[in-house]
Amino acid sequence: MKITVVGAGAVGASCAEYIAIKDFASEVVLLDIKEGYAEGKAMDLMQTATLNGFDTTITGTTGDYSKTKDSQVAVITSGIPRKPGMTREELIGINAGIVKDVASQLVKHSPDVTIIVVSNPMDTMTYLAHKELNLPKNRIIGMGGALDSARFKYRLSEALECPASDVDGMVIGGHSDTGMLPLTRLATRNSVRVTEFLSEERLSQVSEDTKVGGATLTKLLGTSAWYAPGAAVSSLVQSIACDQKKMFPCSSLLEGEYGLNDICIGVPVIIGKNGIEKIVDIDLNDEEKAKLKESAEAVRKTNGLLE
Numbered sequence: 001m002k003i004t005v006v007g008a009g010a011v012g013a014s015c016a017e018y019i020a021i022k023d024f025a026s027e028v029v030l031l032d033i034k035e036g037y038a039e040g041k042a043m044d045l046m047q048t049a050t051l052n053g054f055d056t057t058i059t060g061t062t063g064d065y066s067k068t069k070d071s072q073v074a075v076i077t078s079g080i081p082r083k084p085g086m087t088r089e090e091l092i093g094i095n096a097g098i099v100k101d102v103a104s105q106l107v108k109h110s111p112d113v114t115i116i117v118v119s120n121p122m123d124t125m126t127y128l129a130h131k132e133l134n135l136p137k138n139r140i141i142g143m144g145g146a147l148d149s150a151r152f153k154y155r156l157s158e159a160l161e162c163p164a165s166d167v168d169g170m171v172i173g174g175h176s177d178t179g180m181l182p183l184t185r186l187a188t189r190n191s192v193r194v195t196e197f198l199s200e201e202r203l204s205q206v207s208e209d210t211k212v213g214g215a216t217l218t219k220l221l222g223t224s225a226w227y228a229p230g231a232a233v234s235s236l237v238q239s240i241a242c243d244q245k246k247m248f249p250c251s252s253l254l255e256g257e258y259g260l261n262d263i264c265i266g267v268p269v270i271i272g273k274n275g276i277e278k279i280v281d282i283d284l285n286d287e288e289k290a291k292l293k294e295s296a297e298a299v300r301k302t303n304g305l306l307e
């Protein structure tokens with residue numbers, strides 16, 4: 001399985017590292033426009049192979065898409081990250097052009113590729129990739145919900161004072177500071193609803209902390225996060241490469257599901273060798289439906305900026 005990661009920056013390199021450490025891919029190609037950067041990151045990562053015990057070959061290239069030929073999966077992380085105080089939506093002016101160009105180049109060299117879009121504003125960049133490429137809708141996936149759900153579980157485990165592995169939960173909706181919808185009603189600790197353990201006030205705090213998870217880290221780091229984003233992307237890549245058929249919330253092109261049309265937004269999907277193999281329609285209550293609708297309106301507004 002050959003995987004391309006475009007953008008050898010913080011998230012791209014972290015993603016390549018996790019893919020290699022999980023050791024399920026034969027080859028990872030890192031591509032960047034900064035001269036020598038992807039080659040350098042690839043060499044540095046390859047020098048961890050004997051230390052971390054993986055057999056994946058990682059190579060780097062400066063802008064040569066012929067090296068990405070016949071990739072089965074490609075991840076787009078190219079573009080600028082936000083700085084403290086910014087929203088993800090403010091990145092659209094620069095990132096839209098980059099994502100459009102990169103997506104077309106990828107498909108030119110790998111017509112059967114499945115694309116995972118990471119660059120922000122991610123839901124709109126995923127929508128842009130759909131409009132630009134016109135690929136079967138299962139082959140373009142936006143990564144946001146897998147990361148937001150991991151942050152939600154982290155915040156829940158803090159509140160519950162238990163290991164994160166005891167917790168299950170999911171965040172749907174837009175990947176934005178206000179649009180995320182952590183499904184507190186459905187979250188569980190070993191099959192018991194977390195509402196049994198935590199007050200409404202505490203759960204509301206967990207929800208708010210989850211929604212601003214990216215902004216909190218951006219403030220601390222001076223740029224946006226990369227370890228959890230890289231790990232989240234690598235989990236999606238693994239589910240495709242190993243046909244695991246795991247369920248993640250991912251930004252998916254909706255055609256009537258959840259009452260939404262012609263929009264990419266985070267909903268639960270099954271990820272396997274064919275990319276998005278199924279959109280899972282879960283039973284939301286009226287309040288959750290209203291919040292998802294509101295989140296979709298905000299994503300639509302950002303999509304409008306593409307014109």
Ligand SMILES: NC(=O)c1ccc[n+]([C@@H]2O[C@H](COP(=O)([O-])OP(=O)(O)OC[C@H]3O[C@@H](n4cnc5c(N)ncnc54)[C@H](O)[C@@H]3O)[C@@H](O)[C@H]2O)c1
Pocket residue numbers: 006007008009010011012031032033034037077078079080081082091095098101102117118119120122143144147175223224225226229
């Ligand atoms: N969806 C998510 O959950 C999520 C999570 C984290 C970061 N992000 C987004 O991912 C993007 C990357 O973040 P980062 O921290 O890795 O940034 P970064 O600046 O560390 O890396 C971005 C890389 O993209 C490269 N690049 C720019 N234009 C390119 C082009 N046309 N072709 C190839 N490479 C190009 C740059 O040279 C740079 O190395 C940002 O837009 C960020 O907001 C999204």
Ligand SMILES: O=C(O)C[C@H](O)C(=O)O
Pocket residue numbers: 081082088120147175213214215218224225229
């Ligand atoms: O917060 C950001 O801007 C990057 C990313 O979307 C994240 O959630 O970490």
